[in-house]
Amino acid sequence: MNDGEEGTGRTARPKRVDARRNEENLLDAAAAVFVASGVEAPVRDIAARAGVGMGTIYRHFPTRADLIVAVYRHQVEALAEAGPALLSKSASPYAALGQWIDLFVDFLVTKHGLAAVLQSDNAGFETLHAYFLDRLLPVCTELLDAAADAGEIRSGMESYAFLRGVGNLCIGSDHDSRYDARRLVGLLVAGLARPH
Amino acid sequence: MNDGEEGTGRTARPKRVDARRNEENLLDAAAAVFVASGVEAPVRDIAARAGVGMGTIYRHFPTRADLIVAVYRHQVEALAEAGPALLSKSASPYAALGQWIDLFVDFLVTKHGLAAVLQSDNAGFETLHAYFLDRLLPVCTELLDAAADAGEIRSGMESYAFLRGVGNLCIGSDHDSRYDARRLVGLLVAGLARPH
DNA sequence: TAAGCAAACGGAACGACGCTCCGGAAAATA
DNA sequence: TATTTTCCGGAGCGTCGTTCCGTTTGCTTA
Structure with missing residues (x-):
């Protein structure tokens, strides 16, 4: 490594x-x-x-995916490290989750086509997919679990599906001013909150 | 025509x-x-x-998109017609919206790769994008407006962005049993509901 | 029915792309 | 400087979307 x-x-x-x-x-x-x-x-x-x-x-x-990973490695690492930091600094786990998701969305939205490629089933992008999952899924799981333990969100949300959903919502958010990924992700996170 | x-x-x-x-x-x-x-x-x-x-x-x-449109035309028309029908039959506009979105998601999820292609920025798929928007956006707008007028959802949701968001969430829902698009779309729709 | 013509056909060919392969150049080493 | 090891460049292969054009086929008219 x-x-x-x-x-x-x-x-x-x-x-x-x-x-x-x-x-x-x-x-x-x-x-x-x-x-x-x-x-x-x-x-x-x-x-x-x-x-x-x-x-x-x-x-x-060896493959396009490796190049992409290398280019964005620093930012992804920073994102991974931001999770625990936010969790310890924020008022509540749910707030930390929201802030971390915002960082994730900001990252994806500013990289033309990265979100689209992240979910591509083209062979050869598995490396990319695997890397993102490897680094970010544990962080997302930790945030979700903390929020669930605090009773702030519905329980039983698979962090994998959630992370992919957020990523998917970021697709095409460039080159289309009518599509606001941040807003939709906000809705998704709001939908996650425990109804009261 | x-x-x-x-x-x-x-x-x-x-x-x-x-x-x-x-x-x-x-x-x-x-x-x-x-x-x-x-x-x-x-x-x-x-x-x-x-x-x-x-x-x-x-x-x-003349282009791949035209072929895809031709193949799915019937189902898209049926989807467009289901909107007003649901609106008149359902207990509330919000319920109708939810049911219509379910139909939309069911349609997308059962068509391998259609959701992915719908948002592709590849030139040549504009026709496809345009057709779906043409048929479904008015329906979605009607449902959203009705629910907003009834005070059931947050106001100011752009139907275009919402429809695209739902479509995006359907990407990759085949070939990945860990990703449940229906669940996430449900969350999105829940997030749309007016907080009380 | 046979001739003539527009409509439609088939598939070779083109450009773009991801990726591989190998002869040769250049750096390290002796 | 001679030898070895590492690395480089870009031609070339297979795939894909799309175009182009010589050939075939169904219709029409005499």
């Missing part, structure tokens, strides 16, 4: 400098292209932008 | 019998393939199943 800056291991031989440079260029280029043309931009565009060939991109990132 | 069975018009020359037969075979084949492989099945598969060439399919249905 740690393919970080320093090759500290004795047995691990450091990567060649051109390889490291290309990987960085690729990440920058991908981020730029994703912003400009969305996450589903052709791989060739990213390679061209980074000034490398097709082979290079696929050697560093 | 009326390209129906009988060419009754004096000036309209009837279509050739092979053309009419092929169009019917195409519709049947498409329906079968959609059930078996989903709405995004390759056009070649449909042509092969119908026993016609690629040219034929594209002459009858």
Whole structure:
């Protein structure tokens, strides 16, 4: 997992400098292209932008999903860490849940096409799907459980389905000013609240 | 609009019998393939199943979207007509809304990949998007307005966004037993109810 | 019935795309 | 500098949506 800056291991031989440079260029280029043309931009565009060939991109990132994961890894990690933090700072678990969902929606809505790709059943995006689930599902489960234990929401809500539902609601929220994902997610979270 | 069975018009020359037969075979084949492989099945598969060439399919249905619309036209019309009927029969507008949404969700959930394609921003599916909006948005608006007038739901909900939200929640509800679109849509509708 | 013509057909072909493969270049090493 | 190891570039393959055009087929008219 740690393919970080320093090759500290004795047995691990450091990567060649051109390889490291290309990987960085690729990440920058991908981020730029994703912003400009969305996450589903052709791989060739990213390679061209980074000034490398097709082979290079696929050697560093075996599949598109890996590249996407690498580009957004920092933000997803931050999101995962924000969950417990909100839970301890907020007035109630339900409030923390709402705030965390807001962060999640803000993240998805600002990434062209990411929400759409997250639920795509195209083989090759399983890695992406798995990564998001791996990092965010436990956090979401914790928030939901806390709110349920506090009696603030209906019990029995599967966190997996809930997370996917929120993600789905974010699809297409770019390029359509008439569609406000935040509003709908707000409705969903409101619907989750225990009726009284 | 009326390209129906009988060419009754004096000036309209009837279509050739092979053309009419092929169009019917195409519709049947498409329906079968959609059930078996989903709405995004390759056009070649449909042509092969119908026993016609690629040219034929594209002459009858200029784009994939037109074919999909043709296949599901009857069900969409029935859905559109069910709106007013429910409104007049149900105990309350809100109940009618809920029942109509259930019909909509049932329709989407049983059509592999249709919900996904409905929101696709791929050029070429605009026709499909437009048709669904054209037929269903007025119905949804009527139901929402009635429920709002009755004071049963929060006011100010854009019917367009609401309809899209429901459609989005249906994405991927096939091929994933852990994701229950009906449940989530229920939550969304519950969230719409006026808090009391 | 036979000729002529518009309508319709079939499938090769094109461009776009994701991804693979391998000959060669470049960096590390001796 | 010579050798080895790593990495690179981009041509090429398979798939898909869609177009194009030579050929066939059903209708019409003499």
